[in-house]
Amino acid sequence: MSTADLLYSDTEEALRDSVRRLFTDRCPPDAVAGVYDATPRDFAQVWKTLAVDLGVAGLLVPEELGGAGATAREAAVVLEEIGRAVAPVPFLSSAVLATVALLRAGDTETVRELAEGNRTAALAVPLSIAPGTSITGVLATDRGLTGIVTSVAGVVEADLLVVPALGPEGLELHVVDLDACGVAVAPVLSLDMTRPLADLSFGATPSIRVSADAADAVAEALRCGAALLASEQFGVARWCFDTTLAYVKDRKQFGRAIGSYQAIKHRLADLWLELGSAASSARYAADTYARGDDDAEIAAALAQSYCGDAAVHAAEECIQLHGGIGMTWEYPAHLYLKRAKSSQLAFGTGYRHRARLAELIDLPVSADPATTTRS
Template sequence: MTAPAQPPATPDLLYSQDEEDLRSAVRALLADRADAPTVIAATESATPYDQGLWEALATGIGAAGLLVPEKLGGQGASHREAAVVLEELGRTVAPAPYLTSSVVATETLLALTGTEGITPAGDGGPAAALLAELASGSRTAVLAVPFATPPGGAQAALATLDGTVQGIADAAVADVLLVPTAEGLYAVGATAPGVAVEPLVPLDLTRPLATLTLSGATGTPLAGPDASATAVRRGLLAGAGLLASEQLGIAEWCLAETVRYTRERHQFNRPVGSFQALKHRMAQLWLEVVSARAAARNAADALATGSPDAPLAVAVAQAYCSGVAVHAAEECVQLHGGIGMTWEHPAHLYLKRAKADSIAYGTAGRHREAVAELAELPAP
């Protein structure tokens, strides 16, 4: 007699006490090292990244190793905790290579530590050694694919370690480049011979993009073609899923800042926030943010538990959260009136980050197509 199928586990969308404690630590650090004037000044300089902030976040708090097992020097936590960090980074749009290095690159390497033909993490090996360095915060790595690459999209842009890849996020500040090729995945030093990283001028100055050109470069082989494709797909899936938490943080800040401002800004001897038309707009935005929080938390929980529905949860989160972040940022700019259009106010940073995030790891339209395919629904 066949045993009845077990119902799927109910996702846990609530924050644990440990997650709230982590949030408090990260928020306090960012309030001290990445307030609005500091971030605005950094984006107007040649070096938007604050190495001291990264060291405090990655090493002091230990955020860089949240996804890395303890045997490799990490925290042995999960995607839920990493999502909390990204929420707080989204709330400040702080320039930090957390998503690209501590999530996407780290998750890609984690997929290799148990892959057939790759030395297990407990026994050493190049992937495990690099993971230990990423967990300690002593080095950063990025996956050398265009920032717009969706999970399951074209991954190996190069046939060999020769050629050009454009639009790689955080490549200009990375120590190691994980380069997928038709021959497999390689770890290439960012300053190695034959490697040229040329910074681009992006819309979002808090997350620089760069063009990578390889000419006769050499690297450490990490995996063959099949294992490489699986690992890159896993890294991009985690990146897309946790990007929703960053987008949630953006939307939360925009809503909170807009409510605060409209309470203080007076016209006709009344706070402008008391006008019915504005109250309706902010109430609608609040409903969108609450829904975005549910979608983002569901994606983080699915990734953390290894749910077979993780690809669907990620696609749903990205299909919804990217639009909410953009809408919240647009409302923030507009409802701030004249001050919202100035460079001195940080609203433009949130709008640019939200716009850039809306095409990162696949557009909302691409993820809606994925939802239709995974749920066996008619395509939009």
């Protein structure tokens, strides 16, 4: 078994540079804030450039299917930059969740279209669903797909749905055009509009069945999503730390830079240590998943139990240490807090992942503080 390598390769750094330059040019903070306007700003061309010109839509797709034949390590680098820019692009929902589910189910045609960037897909499961959770909500019948799925990410940007549905013999995987008969999409007003959610309903909807035994494919997609989301959370936290550090060095009060005060130094020092741990856990999760390591599930649970909280803490410190300007709508700090809070609940809560981690390493599981009442 190969040894973990948490360093970034030259190829990964080159990929990072290309993605960062695209977001710097096309996704500045004032533009991203436009997703909250009465007429939300459209970032479809940014996604098209990212997916087609940079080829990131096919990172996880084998070369023989038209993809880049890369690994979760490269996908994690892209997600770090998406987090750093809070870019409103459907990379996680299409290039990770939907693509991995289709690949594991044995699909070749739809995956090829996704890899080429010709189509964008969304996996029809709630964003909050944790790996290992039973899939319910949609039934596969002789008349088509019927049922409801709530809080699905990536639907607004998608033209194709990858739908897990319960059939006569278990969980099946179906592909549905978004404009197919019987499909209804209801956008959800959520905290983080840079990753919009929508409720889906199906009424005798025609579909193409990809697999009659899709439980493992969907579970694998969720495991991959949870492992890689940690890298996006780290990217959010990194921007918050770097921006706050630069601000406290420049902002003066009573004739001194506020960063020279001991209380500020201690808070940033604690945050820097927390980010170091987040970076290591996120990178380890991506590396172990890429290598198919036996510790991959442990690493994903560890990263998700830590990085979500770290991103929220970094965003809160960013707003507080910026003072009044941090609370304004014009300053982008609120975008990062919203993305951090939303991602903290994606693929299960931190407690859910800590409980799973305890099971994996044979430790007792404590009670969920959210469900414990005081006597």
